[in-house]
Amino acid sequence: MADFDDQRSRVPESVFLGVVWALTGMSFIFVVFRVYAQITSFRRLFLDDFLVVLAWVIILTAAFIWQVQGKILYELYAISAGTKPFTLEFLPRYITFMRFNAPFEILFYSALWCVKFSFMALFYRISAKVKSLRIWWFVVLFCTASVYIASVANVEYKCSFGEQDYIVTECPQPHHVHYENRMFWANCAGDVITDLMILSIPFLALWKTRISLRKKLILLSIFSATIFIMVTAILRVAVGMTYDGQMNIDWLCFWSFVEVDVAIIVSCVASLRQLFVASQNQSSSARAAYKDTNEPILKKSNHGHSQDLSQSVGDIEASADDDVPMSPLSVVHVRQEFEVTRVDASQPASGDNTCRHRTTFD
Numbered sequence: 001m002a003d004f005d006d007q008r009s010r011v012p013e014s015v016f017l018g019v020v021w022a023l024t025g026m027s028f029i030f031v032v033f034r035v036y037a038q039i040t041s042f043r044r045l046f047l048d049d050f051l052v053v054l055a056w057v058i059i060l061t062a063a064f065i066w067q068v069q070g071k072i073l074y075e076l077y078a079i080s081a082g083t084k085p086f087t088l089e090f091l092p093r094y095i096t097f098m099r100f101n102a103p104f105e106i107l108f109y110s111a112l113w114c115v116k117f118s119f120m121a122l123f124y125r126i127s128a129k130v131k132s133l134r135i136w137w138f139v140v141l142f143c144t145a146s147v148y149i150a151s152v153a154n155v156e157y158k159c160s161f162g163e164q165d166y167i168v169t170e171c172p173q174p175h176h177v178h179y180e181n182r183m184f185w186a187n188c189a190g191d192v193i194t195d196l197m198i199l200s201i202p203f204l205a206l207w208k209t210r211i212s213l214r215k216k217l218i219l220l221s222i223f224s225a226t227i228f229i230m231v232t233a234i235l236r237v238a239v240g241m242t243y244d245g246q247m248n249i250d251w252l253c254f255w256s257f258v259e260v261d262v263a264i265i266v267s268c269v270a271s272l273r274q275l276f277v278a279s280q281n282q283s284s285s286a287r288a289a290y291k292d293t294n295e296p297i298l299k300k301s302n303h304g305h306s307q308d309l310s311q312s313v314g315d316i317e318a319s320a321d322d323d324v325p326m327s328p329l330s331v332v333h334v335r336q337e338f339e340v341t342r343v344d345a346s347q348p349a350s351g352d353n354t355c356r357h358r359t360t361f362d
Helices: 015-043 048-083 090-099 101-127 131-153 162-169 172-207 213-225 226-236 249-293
Strands: 335-341 354-362
Touching: 015 226, 015 249, 015 335, 048 090, 048 172, 048 249, 090 101, 090 162, 101 131, 101 172, 101 249, 172 213, 172 226, 226 249
Parallel strands: none
Antiparallel strands: 335 354
């Protein structure tokens, strides 16, 4: 089998499985904490939470597939290295392994794009408040969805679902190798570009948000963690890849797992911030309620919901009657004004309120 002579392992099987299951377990912990934070803070889950959970379920499925089928690839590497003899019984097993290549790529892209769409859902609330951001959000959504469709469509399905002779004789040919390498580079470019476009939404929103520079830097540093996702996406295809040589399947799949798990963990970091925001908001509301009960002049109206939102608690300024925010960046600036009318003591008391409360939204 001369076609197998250049097959070499770049990631040992024990290292591959150890890292994959360690990252899968770590991402599961972050997902559980994300769900706990949302339910504890808001008593519900949002669309971005469901998408992250779906991404983890997909990558878990891919990990189980690799646990079973990956052994065949390393058996191929042993045959290529001469440490194990080739037998005719191995060929059907190799074809079975190739049948899972295309489904594995689809699972990878689906899990990764679930995380991307999770970020989009997270940022929808803040983009809806500004017309220019809302338009840009839809542009980013269209581009992100288009890249996903293109990434799934350009998979070399014939080398996965084709006939045995086609897989063994045609897929190692240079024109197939060149096509796959161009496809990997194009998908990598689309992956990185869509990440940058998604990251631009909170950057543009925070640029116009009236909060302190320190808080802006904190939030920007949280969302800038997506740079790690871009780095792994580039490492996945850039390191050790040549235009004329076949991509090492173990290297490609290894960094695919790393990229998705890192993406899931990064997406959950915002919930760590969100739980702190919610707890700070609750304690501040309690202090504000205590203060209002001790003010003899400014009382709460039975029909209103007055709340001191002039402070920026945990980087959030939201109106009292607004919906539950989908992200820590759901910003609504509220200004409360009190107009006090002087009452003439010589005139009888009237039904007019001596203190009128007016709330305006910026």
